[in-house]
Each structure stands twice: as C-alpha cells, then as structure tokens.
Amino acid sequence: MSSRAGDPKAVLDKEPAEFEDPTGWDFTMVSPVWFGGVEGTIGIKGINTAIDSGFDDIIDHLGILAAAGVEGRNGKLGFILEGSLFVQSQVSGNTPGPLLTTAAIEVEQLLAEGALTYRLFESDRGWLELLAGARYSYMSSDLTLTTDAAGVEEVSENLSEEIFDRANTAVKQEVARRLATLIAGLALPADDIPGSRLNLLGNRIFDRNDGFGDPIRDHIDRGLGSGETDIGERFSESGPVRRAVRDYLEAKIEAEVEDARANASGIVAALRAGNRAAAERRLARAEVKLAKAIEQRINDAIPDETIHASKAWVDPFVGFRGRYDLNDQFYVVGRGDIGGFGISSESAWNLYGALGTEINEKTSVEFGYRYYQVDYERGKFLYDVATKGPFIGVKIDF
Numbered sequence: 001m002s003s004r005a006g007d008p009k010a011v012l013d014k015e016p017a018e019f020e021d022p023t024g025w026d027f028t029m030v031s032p033v034w035f036g037g038v039e040g041t042i043g044i045k046g047i048n049t050a051i052d053s054g055f056d057d058i059i060d061h062l063g064i065l066a067a068a069g070v071e072g073r074n075g076k077l078g079f080i081l082e083g084s085l086f087v088q089s090q091v092s093g094n095t096p097g098p099l100l101t102t103a104a105i106e107v108e109q110l111l112a113e114g115a116l117t118y119r120l121f122e123s124d125r126g127w128l129e130l131l132a133g134a135r136y137s138y139m140s141s142d143l144t145l146t147t148d149a150a151g152v153e154e155v156s157e158n159l160s161e162e163i164f165d166r167a168n169t170a171v172k173q174e175v176a177r178r179l180a181t182l183i184a185g186l187a188l189p190a191d192d193i194p195g196s197r198l199n200l201l202g203n204r205i206f207d208r209n210d211g212f213g214d215p216i217r218d219h220i221d222r223g224l225g226s227g228e229t230d231i232g233e234r235f236s237e238s239g240p241v242r243r244a245v246r247d248y249l250e251a252k253i254e255a256e257v258e259d260a261r262a263n264a265s266g267i268v269a270a271l272r273a274g275n276r277a278a279a280e281r282r283l284a285r286a287e288v289k290l291a292k293a294i295e296q297r298i299n300d301a302i303p304d305e306t307i308h309a310s311k312a313w314v315d316p317f318v319g320f321r322g323r324y325d326l327n328d329q330f331y332v333v334g335r336g337d338i339g340g341f342g343i344s345s346e347s348a349w350n351l352y353g354a355l356g357t358e359i360n361e362k363t364s365v366e367f368g369y370r371y372y373q374v375d376y377e378r379g380k381f382l383y384d385v386a387t388k389g390p391f392i393g394v395k396i397d398f
Helices: 008-013 055-061 149-184 195-208 210-223 231-236 239-264 266-271 273-301
Strands: 026-034 037-044 047-053 067-074 077-093 100-122 126-147 307-325 330-339 347-358 363-378 381-397
Touching (some): 026 077, 037 100, 037 126, 037 307, 047 100, 047 126, 100 307, 126 149, 149 195, 195 239, 210 231, 239 266, 239 273, 307 363, 307 381
Antiparallel strands (some): 037 047, 077 100, 100 126, 307 330, 330 347, 363 381
C-alpha cells in the first residue's frame, strides 16, 4: 500500500529541497591583497619628483595594501562595490634638480568604486560582462626635501654669471648711447658726473630688464626640476637679491662710464685714474655681494619642512571583465577599464588578470597581476603614478 500524502514518514523520506534566494540575487565577497610597487611622477606645489619603487623597496614602510568588496548579480544585471587599496609608504624619489640631494615621499592612496555590470555572453565555460561606474580617489602626499650644498653653489654661480652678462651687455649699450649727453653739461672734461644722472641711467636699465627677474626665476625653477613652483617667483622678488642686483648694476655703470671716458680721452684718463680704480674695486665688491646674496637666498627659499598636499576626485569609467573555465578546478579571469576622460583625471587605467582555483563550492582563490595608472593634475598638484604588482584574492559566494 502506498503512503498517504499526510503520512509524516513519507515527508521525512523525501529529498530536501535546495534553498533558493527568493529575490534571485547571488552575492560574492571579494578580498584581495595586492603586492604593488609604484612608478611615476608626483608633484607638490610645482616640485615634481620621479619615483620608482617595487614592493620589496617599500615593504619596510608599508601601511595597508588591501581591498574588500561585494559583488551581486541577478540574471544579466549586477553590481560591484569595492573599497580598494589604501597605501601608506615612504619612498625615495629621484632628485628633481641640482638644488636637491634627496626627496622622500610619503604617499597615501584610497580608492573606492561602484559599478553596474551587464552580462553580454554566458556559456558553460565562461562569461563576458560590460561594466560602467565611477571611482573615488583620494591621494595624499608629503614631500621632504634635502638641499644639496654643491648644487646650490652651482646654481648660484650660473645665476650670478648670467646676471653679470646681462648687466654688462645692457650697461655697455646704454652708456654708449647716453655718454655724450652725460658729459655735455660738465664744466670741465674731467669733472664728476652727478650721481643723480647715473642713478637715472641705472633706473632705466633696471626697469627695462625687469629687475633681471626672468633669469632668476628660470635658474631656481630649473634647479628644482620644474617651471611650476612659486619658489622661483618669490626668489626673483626677494628684497636682498634685488638690492644686490641693483648695487651691482650701479657699480657696473660707474665702472663702465669711467672706462669709456678713459678710452675717449687720455687727459681724462690720467686725471681720473684714481676714480677709475675706485670704481673697479666697488664693482668687485658688488660682484661678491651679489653672489653671496643669491646663494644665501637659495638656501633660505627651499623649504626645510615637509610639504603636504592632498586631493580627492571622482572618475567615471567603462570596461569589460570575463571568466573562462579551464577545467573543473581552474579558471582564468580578467578585467580592463579606462576612466577619467579629462573630467577629473586626464586618464585612469585599471587592468588585471588572474588564475583561479576553486577550494570548494563556495570559496575560490585567485593569483594574478594588477596594473592601475592614474594621471591627475590640478594646479600645482600632480599625481601621474602607476601602481602595479602581483595579488592574491579570496572569493566567497553566499
């Protein structure tokens, strides 16, 4: 006799039904650890320095280098939510210019992304998805500079020589043009030219050359490896340097006028021999004073404290990801997306590939390589850096 429908024993003998989420959603928790190094250029307040450090170089200063997230899918539609990568490390960058001997950079990165996915293709062996979303980036950098004494001396000498050359050229041209007028009103050929008239000549030369600010800015900024700092601008407007340049210019005018008068007349040369020698001594002192003022100001201008800058922005991105099962135990996965598009960062690339193996029905482990590059610049903050290296990740379905 068959069992009745209400027979308790018959109910217990039935196979238990597999539980299914009535919402139709499948969820996966992901937790990768990324053994990444950094390569690129970081700029803070216009001082750009190149960095190239593998994971083995920065491990001693490593904070956290990990990610965690959740993925969900219902039919063809899905989503990704992931907070990926927080790094705190100190790496040495290449010195950006001869004024510096070292540049130590401490970097913090925090990325968080959200994306929607659409399954374009699916078979027994694999699938391919389109994804589109946005990635939040927070970058914080601290730059510590160490001045190179030899580099300061070299830049100072080069700058002094250029100022001397420019001043000499300008003074010779202006004295040749104005000398006849300057001596025309003198009662005697060997009389002193009034200082007020020489000062007027100095003002004309100084103003025409903008205080010689352009070469000053150029030399300082090149010495720091960038044309975007405000140190060169501040330096060119420095009171001590401008006064030293002006003193040199006045001494050069006096010496050039005495030299031109001596060349024009032997009688004047003999009568003013003492004045000519005094002018040459004054010029020599002015050269030394200018060179020392420039060197001292360079040392004062380079910040000896840590320079800090941080930025946060959001980049849209689009891309693809997929999976292919090699056999019952191993599979390969890959993802590639591009973002930025000049909206926030100029560009942002995120690429990875991995070999995965299933530990059990719910858990799998992946071993792969990831490359993430972002090129972001706002004002005097530059972050053009690629973080790259192997990773290991765990995925748990629930």
